Amino acid sequence: MTRLFISLYLGILATFMVFILVAHLINTFLIIDIENIIDAEQFSAEVALLERLDAHISRQEREQLIKQIAEKNQLLIEQVAPKEIPEAIQAQLNQHPVWFDDDEYNYFKAFTPVQYYRLAEDEHHELLLIDDDVGMAIFIAFIVFIALNCFIWLYGLHRKLRYLENTADKISQGQLDQRAPTKKSLTVGRLNLRFNEMAERIEQLLLGHKRLTQAVAHELRSPLFRLQLQLDLLEHASEEDRQAHLRSLEEDVFQLDELVDEFLEYGKMQRSELALKNEPVLIIPFVEALCENLAIEAKSRESQGDEKLSKDNSPPIVLEISAGSDTRLQADKGKLSRALNNLLRNAIKYGKKQIKLKVYRQQEYLLFSVEDDGEGIPEQYREQIFQPYFRLSGKNHHRVSGYGLGLTICREIAALHKGDLRVEQSDLGGAAFKLAIPLG
Secondary structure, three states, X not given: OHHHHHHHHHHHHHHHHHHHHHXXXXXXXXXXXXXXXXXXXHHHHHHHHHHHHHOOOOHHHHHHHHHHHHHHOOXXXXXXXXXXXXXXXXXXXXXXXXXXXXXXXEEEEEOOXXXXXXXXXXXXXXXXXXXXXXXXXXXXXXXXXXXXXXXXHHHHHHXXXXXXXXXXXXXXXXXXXXXXXXXXXXXXXXXXXXXXXXHHHHHHHHHHHHHHHHHHHHHHHHHHHHHHHHHHHHHHOOHHHHHHHHHHHHHHHHHHHHHHXXXXXXXXXXXXXXXXXXXXXXXXXXXXXXXXXXXXXXXXXXXXXXXXXXXXXXXXXXXXXXXXXXXXXXXXXXXXXXXXXXXXXXXXXXXXXXXXXXXXXXXXXEEEEEEEOOOOOOHHHOOHHHOOOOOOEOOOOXXXXXXXXXXXXXXXXXXXXXXXXXXXXXXXXOEEXXXXXXXX
């Protein structure tokens, strides 16, 4: 960071010096030198006056007047032969009596017969020496002022970036809770805020992956243990018991498949890999097919004696649609189906005798309200249930089944559609999950 500070500082100063040099060269060689023209015009007036006086004064008096003009203008004036004057300047003197030039000496012509004179600054003149000292002092003061201001500005920037560098070092060493300062005097524009957002995201990703690894290790144990147990029992079971053990094995395989699917989906969500494949979805046929498939699945499980899902009898899904028959959504059909399936399966799992899916418009949104008559969600847990791996205990304090990822994925799918998912108290007595998707 110090090398960056020094290189920036020297770079700014060098750039400034080069700018001054280039500006001087442009002013001297590429643009008409206004200062020389003005000086020549002013000196021409003195030459014209000297010529008018020449007819009334002696040669000696003329020389004295020329010396006075030289003294008053801080010049050295000497008479020269025409051959000593460059041809280009002779050409200019044919048009102008006085010619000032930065590249050559200054010249003027006067009197009859014509006399040529060369002008040069009297470098030892007291006024010019004072002027040079004042000019140099001003230039040095200006350079010091610029250098000091650049130093102060760059040092402040260096100090702010040093805080960012230290924070990045600590994060790289595993201190994921470190954040860049947000105090106005220590921020670099909005860089600190964006840096903290990035650090927050990195911390969430790493902690999420850590929790995911722990959850995978924990959740896989139960079905794997049951599979191993069923295989051991299957080896010595009678023909009648074999069928029961095979159904149990099949259910455990389905559970493992569901578990892996949820973990993979959540992993994609954490890595921001979930992307929508939007298409027009006609709502009424979509939700009717959804409910019909769940009903067929429930009957199939009941017929196989699956007590894990069927309980006594799965309550039927009552469908209420108040949206028009031509209502369409621009949505990812697969992901929307997954979200509603998760919500309906939860309702089937926790509901007692009534499950209702209501579809209706509310302003610019289409709402899917999944309600049941179960225990409901206490108000203090209505946000926590959407957090990964959070599973709510029932009134009897038993932990419910599941992996704690379903509602998290549902809310993420809602967010991808620029919608929302929230939970309220249902008129049926249980929970009402309301998935809002914009109609536009």
